[in-house]
Amino acid sequence: MxxxxxxxxxxxxxxxxxxxxxxxxxxxxxxxxxxxxxxxxxxxxxxxxxxxxxxxxxxxxxxxxxxxxxxxxxxxxxxxxxxxxxxxxxxxxxxxxxxxxxVRCEACTCNKDQVVVRGLCVAKSFVNNRPKYEEIVLHPTTLLDVVKYEYLCVQNDTRACRFLANECVNNFYTIDVAGPCRLWLQPKLTLPLALPQLTVDVKTYDRNTGVILPHGKDTVFISVALHTSDGGFKYLRETKHKALSCYLPIAIKIGTDFSFDCEINLSEVSLSKLNGTLVPYLHADEPKSLPVSLIKPDGHNVQRGTWPTSQFGRYYIVHNAVSVTANITNTIYLRTLTFKLRIERDKYSLGGLRVRIDIEAQYDKTLRIESEVITTLRVQHEMPGAGLFRALEIWASVLGVLSLLYAMVQYRSVVRRGGLYLAALPILCGAVADMLFFSIWLSILHAMAAELSTFGLTLPPSKQEEKMIKAFIYTAVSLKLVKAAWVNWNQCRCDIFFLDWSEYNSPWKDAPVSDNSSNWKICSLAKEWSVMQTKRRVSPGYVIPLALVILRIMDPWYSHFPASDGYRWGITALAWWSSYIAVLLSRWLKDRFLGSPASVLPNTCSGVGISLLVFQEEYHAHYVHGRNDQSKELRSTMVGQQASCRIVCSPQLRAVYKQLSTSETAGHLGLNETKQTVLSKFFAAFFERALDGLSWVASERTILERLFDIELTTREAGTTSTLLYDDNEPSCFAVTWWGEEWTLCTLDAMIFSCVYIAANDVLLAAVITLTLWQIMKFLRELFGERNLNQNIDLET
Structure with missing residues (x-):
């Protein structure tokens, strides 16, 4: 109690x-x-x-x-x-x-040849022979303390020598020969045995040599020795907390850059260890003192003209300085402590790394009235090349040649089909985008595997390689957007015809033909075609959640890799393509056993008795046959593989098409019908071979043409058109998203990974990718329906 x-x-x-x-x-x-x-x-x-x-x-x-x-x-x-x-x-x-x-006064017992300096009897010869202090940084009382402790240090007083060392560091290693660094600056003086060393011995640590990390080791431990003005000394070897701290000791993982801020309460400085000087050591079997570069509050480096080496061995965190010119007290504190690690591959050790460490201490000053100041600890790495440049040279050259050859063949096919010469630009943009994306991705995966097998750990790429990775990704996304915009624009400007065979062939002999009975059939088929325009083989709505799950599962494995934007992007792209392939295989199995959505359109055409004709280019069209065998008098000229085929139009057929596409031509022929009706009857007659002088031949596409969707074989010219058929799904899907799956899936992968590497947020990347997909789908449906309405002529 x-x-x-x-x-x-x-x-x-x-x-x-x-x-x-x-x-x-x-x-x-x-x-x-x-x-x-x-x-x-x-x-x-x-x-x-x-x-x-x-x-x-x-x-x-x-x-x-x-x-x-x-x-x-x-x-x-x-x-x-x-x-x-x-x-x-x-x-x-x-x-x-x-x-x-x-208390007894020591000055009262001084001899005649001595003088009292801050309560101590000092020889007059020592004071008279000492140079005159020229700077105005030290306060007079502090200067008297320097003279007093300098006299005691000459007599090998350890505490006095420690006080001088701290004052020398607190004054940024001043070069004034009468300042607190006098014993270190005048080589003619006999150095006391108790005098601490303020510079790093090159024999202990050579900046050009560094330290070697053995195979598989990825952490550097930096400890610290604390020297107080009263002679105290403490060597801290191990970190107390796993969290980052602004004070040594600290464990630095190779390849991990970070920055951490700490608040220092100035009212508690005198009660803490921050009022002494610190000496950083590389923690090893034999600790090695590390050099420190100092930057004063005015932004200039410490003058090093009279020092034996440019590598200083001590620094401090907080020091209170009294101004001589102005009666104020300033607090000079460590604003930023930066560790710069330069990693190199050691040629003489098997799988070893050579680490060169540079420490930079930048100071700032503030008035004493402020209660808190902020100190920042920053770790920066200068990593060696991960071999991305060499790997990129190989992959980019191989994929670049293949992509360029395929782009040339694609452009040749487009020109043969009667497409625009402007198509060379989007085709080339798509090929270059694929080359950039997959070459940098494969190079990253190769570098990750090579580093792990060589050094027992994976080093992050250098800064130049990181910039190169981002440049490749952003360029690939920009070029791919050009290709996707061209594909959607080209699909929304094609000519579409619905051939209703009931208007041209009565199911009963001498029965009248109704012109309005086919409206509902055309509307049904048009609706089905509109739905298929934006249907994907693999929907991003399934790929993205599965990719997020894969990334979540890969978190424990991914934590062993360094914090690199390039490696993070490579792993994200790997998760994306893994999920895409998984969804694609499941969709293939589903279509294998339950039927493909692509089979709905031919069945609809056969059910309503309407054929579909879509022009992809000027001389290239796609035909889906819709005639049925309900009437013996109805000639079924398209059976089997020819029911869904491509049409290579002859120049003469295209010339007649152009003539009939103008309203003036229909008037000259005495036809009181719309242009679309005239063209539909013309193509119906073409398939019925009712147009004199026009004919067609059937030909099967080659394996390469079916595999790469290109035109390699030169077809017959003149008055003969060619029907190309194969065993695949209806070729009219080439002018829908179903036929442009490669362009769209690579675009989704590029956007997802691009947003992830820019924002470092996988959820944000998923949301943006899904949003852009929905926006593009809405625009494609809008312009697709507008084009479809322009090509449908219904009499109501």
Whole structure:
């Protein structure tokens, strides 16, 4: 049980917390009670009684006498009894008042050839031979302390030498020969044995040599030695916390850059370890001192002209500086401590890494009135090349040649089909985008595997390689968007015809033909065609969630890799394509057993008795046969593989088509019908071989033509058109998203990985990819239906 002290008895909690003691300016008054002394009295030296002071009333106020500086106040007699009144007693000769006690004055015992410097007898010759201090940075009292401790350090006083070392570091290794660095700057002086070393010995650590990490080791430990001004020393070897900290010691993982801020409470600096100087060490079997480069608050480097080496060995975190010119106190603190690690492959050790470490300490200053300052610890790596440039040369050359050849063949096919010469630009953009994307991705995967097998760990790419990866990705996305825009624009400008055979062939002999009976059939087929225009073989709505699941599963494995944007992008692309292939295989199995969505359109055409004719280019069309065998008089000229085929139009057929596509031609022929109706009848007659001088031949496409969707064989010219057929799905899907799956899936992969490497947020990448897919789908449906309405002519 705990109880409170009696405040009405002038008692407070004792220092150990287990009892009550008399409050300040109080004396004991029995057991468990105290009483306060009057304002005109003081507590005796033994704390048992109140001794009055000599006071008088001045202007209605009590004014009590204070003892002069050379006097001490006495409250007790020699026998220990309290005095009637406090007496002021002057200290004897050779003593001085210090803390109300007379202590012996050392200066009073100085010889004639000595002078008193801050209470110490110093030889006059030492003071006279010392150079004159020219700078105005040190306060006069601090300069006297420097002279005093310098004299003691010459006599091998370890504490004095440590004080000089701290003052030298606090003044940024000043080159003034009369400053605190005098013993290190004048080589003619005999250096004391207790003098600390302020620079890094090149024999201990050579910047050009560095340290070697053995095979499989990926962490560098940097410890610290703390030197206080009173001679204290402490060597910290191990980190206390796994979290990042702005103070040493610290463990740095190779390839991991980070920055961390810490708040320093200036009111607690004197009670912490921050008021001393620090020496960083490379933690190993034999600790090696690391060099530190200092940057002063004015932004300039420390002058190093008179120092034996440019590598300083000590730095500090907080130092209070007193200005001589202005009566203010500034606080100079460590603003940024930067570790720069340069990693190289060691040629002489098997699978070893050579690490060169540079430490940079940048300082700032602030007024003492500020309670907190911020110190930043930053780690930067200069990594060696991961071999991406060499791997990229190989993959880019191979994939570039293949993509360029395929683009040339594609362009040749487009020109043969009667397409625009402008198609060379989007075709080339798509080929280059695929080459950039897959070459950099394969190079990253190759580099990750090669690093792991060589060094036992995976090093991140260099900064140049990281920039190259981002440049390749952003360029690939930009070029792929050009190709996707061209594909969608080209698909929304094709000519579409619906050939209703009931309008041209009656199911019964001499039966009249109704022109309005086929409206609902054409609308049904047009609706089915509109749905198929934006149907994908693999929907991103299934690929993206599966990719997120794969990335989540890969988290434990991915944590072993360094924090590299390039490697992160490579793993993300790997997860994407893995999910895409998985969804594609499941869709293939589903279509294998349950039927493909591509078979719905031919069945619809056969059900309503309407054929579909779509022109992809000027001389190239796609035909889906819709005639059925319900009437014996109805000639079924398209059976088997020819029911869904391609048409290579002859120049003469295209010339007649152009003539009939104008309204003036229909008027000259005496036809009171729309242009679309005239063209539909013309193509129906073509398939019925009713147009004199026009014919067609059937030919099967070659394996390469079916595999790459290109035209390699030169077809017959003149008045003969060619019907190309194969065993695949209806060729009219070439002008829909179903036939452009490669362009769209690579675009989705590029957008997803591009957003991920830019924002480092996989959920944001998923949302943006899905949003762009829906926006593109909406625009494709909008312009597709607009083009379909322009090509449908219904009489209502």
């Amino acid at each position: 705990c109880r409170s002290c009696q405040t009405n008895a002038s008692m407070v909690r004792s220092g150990d917390g287990f009892g009550c003691s008399c409050a300040e300016h109080s004396v004991p008054a029995g057991i468990g009670a105290c009483r306060s002394c009057n304002a005109t009295a003081v507590v005796s030296a033994d704390g048992t009684s109140c001794v009055p002071r000599r006071c008088q009333v001045v202007a209605g106020k009590f004014v009590c006498r204070k003892c002069p500086n050379d006097f001490v106040s006495v409250t007790q007699n020699f026998d220990g009894s309290p005095m009637k009144e406090v007496q002021c007693v002057k200290c004897a000769r050779g003593y001085k008042a210090q803390g109300n006690i007379c």
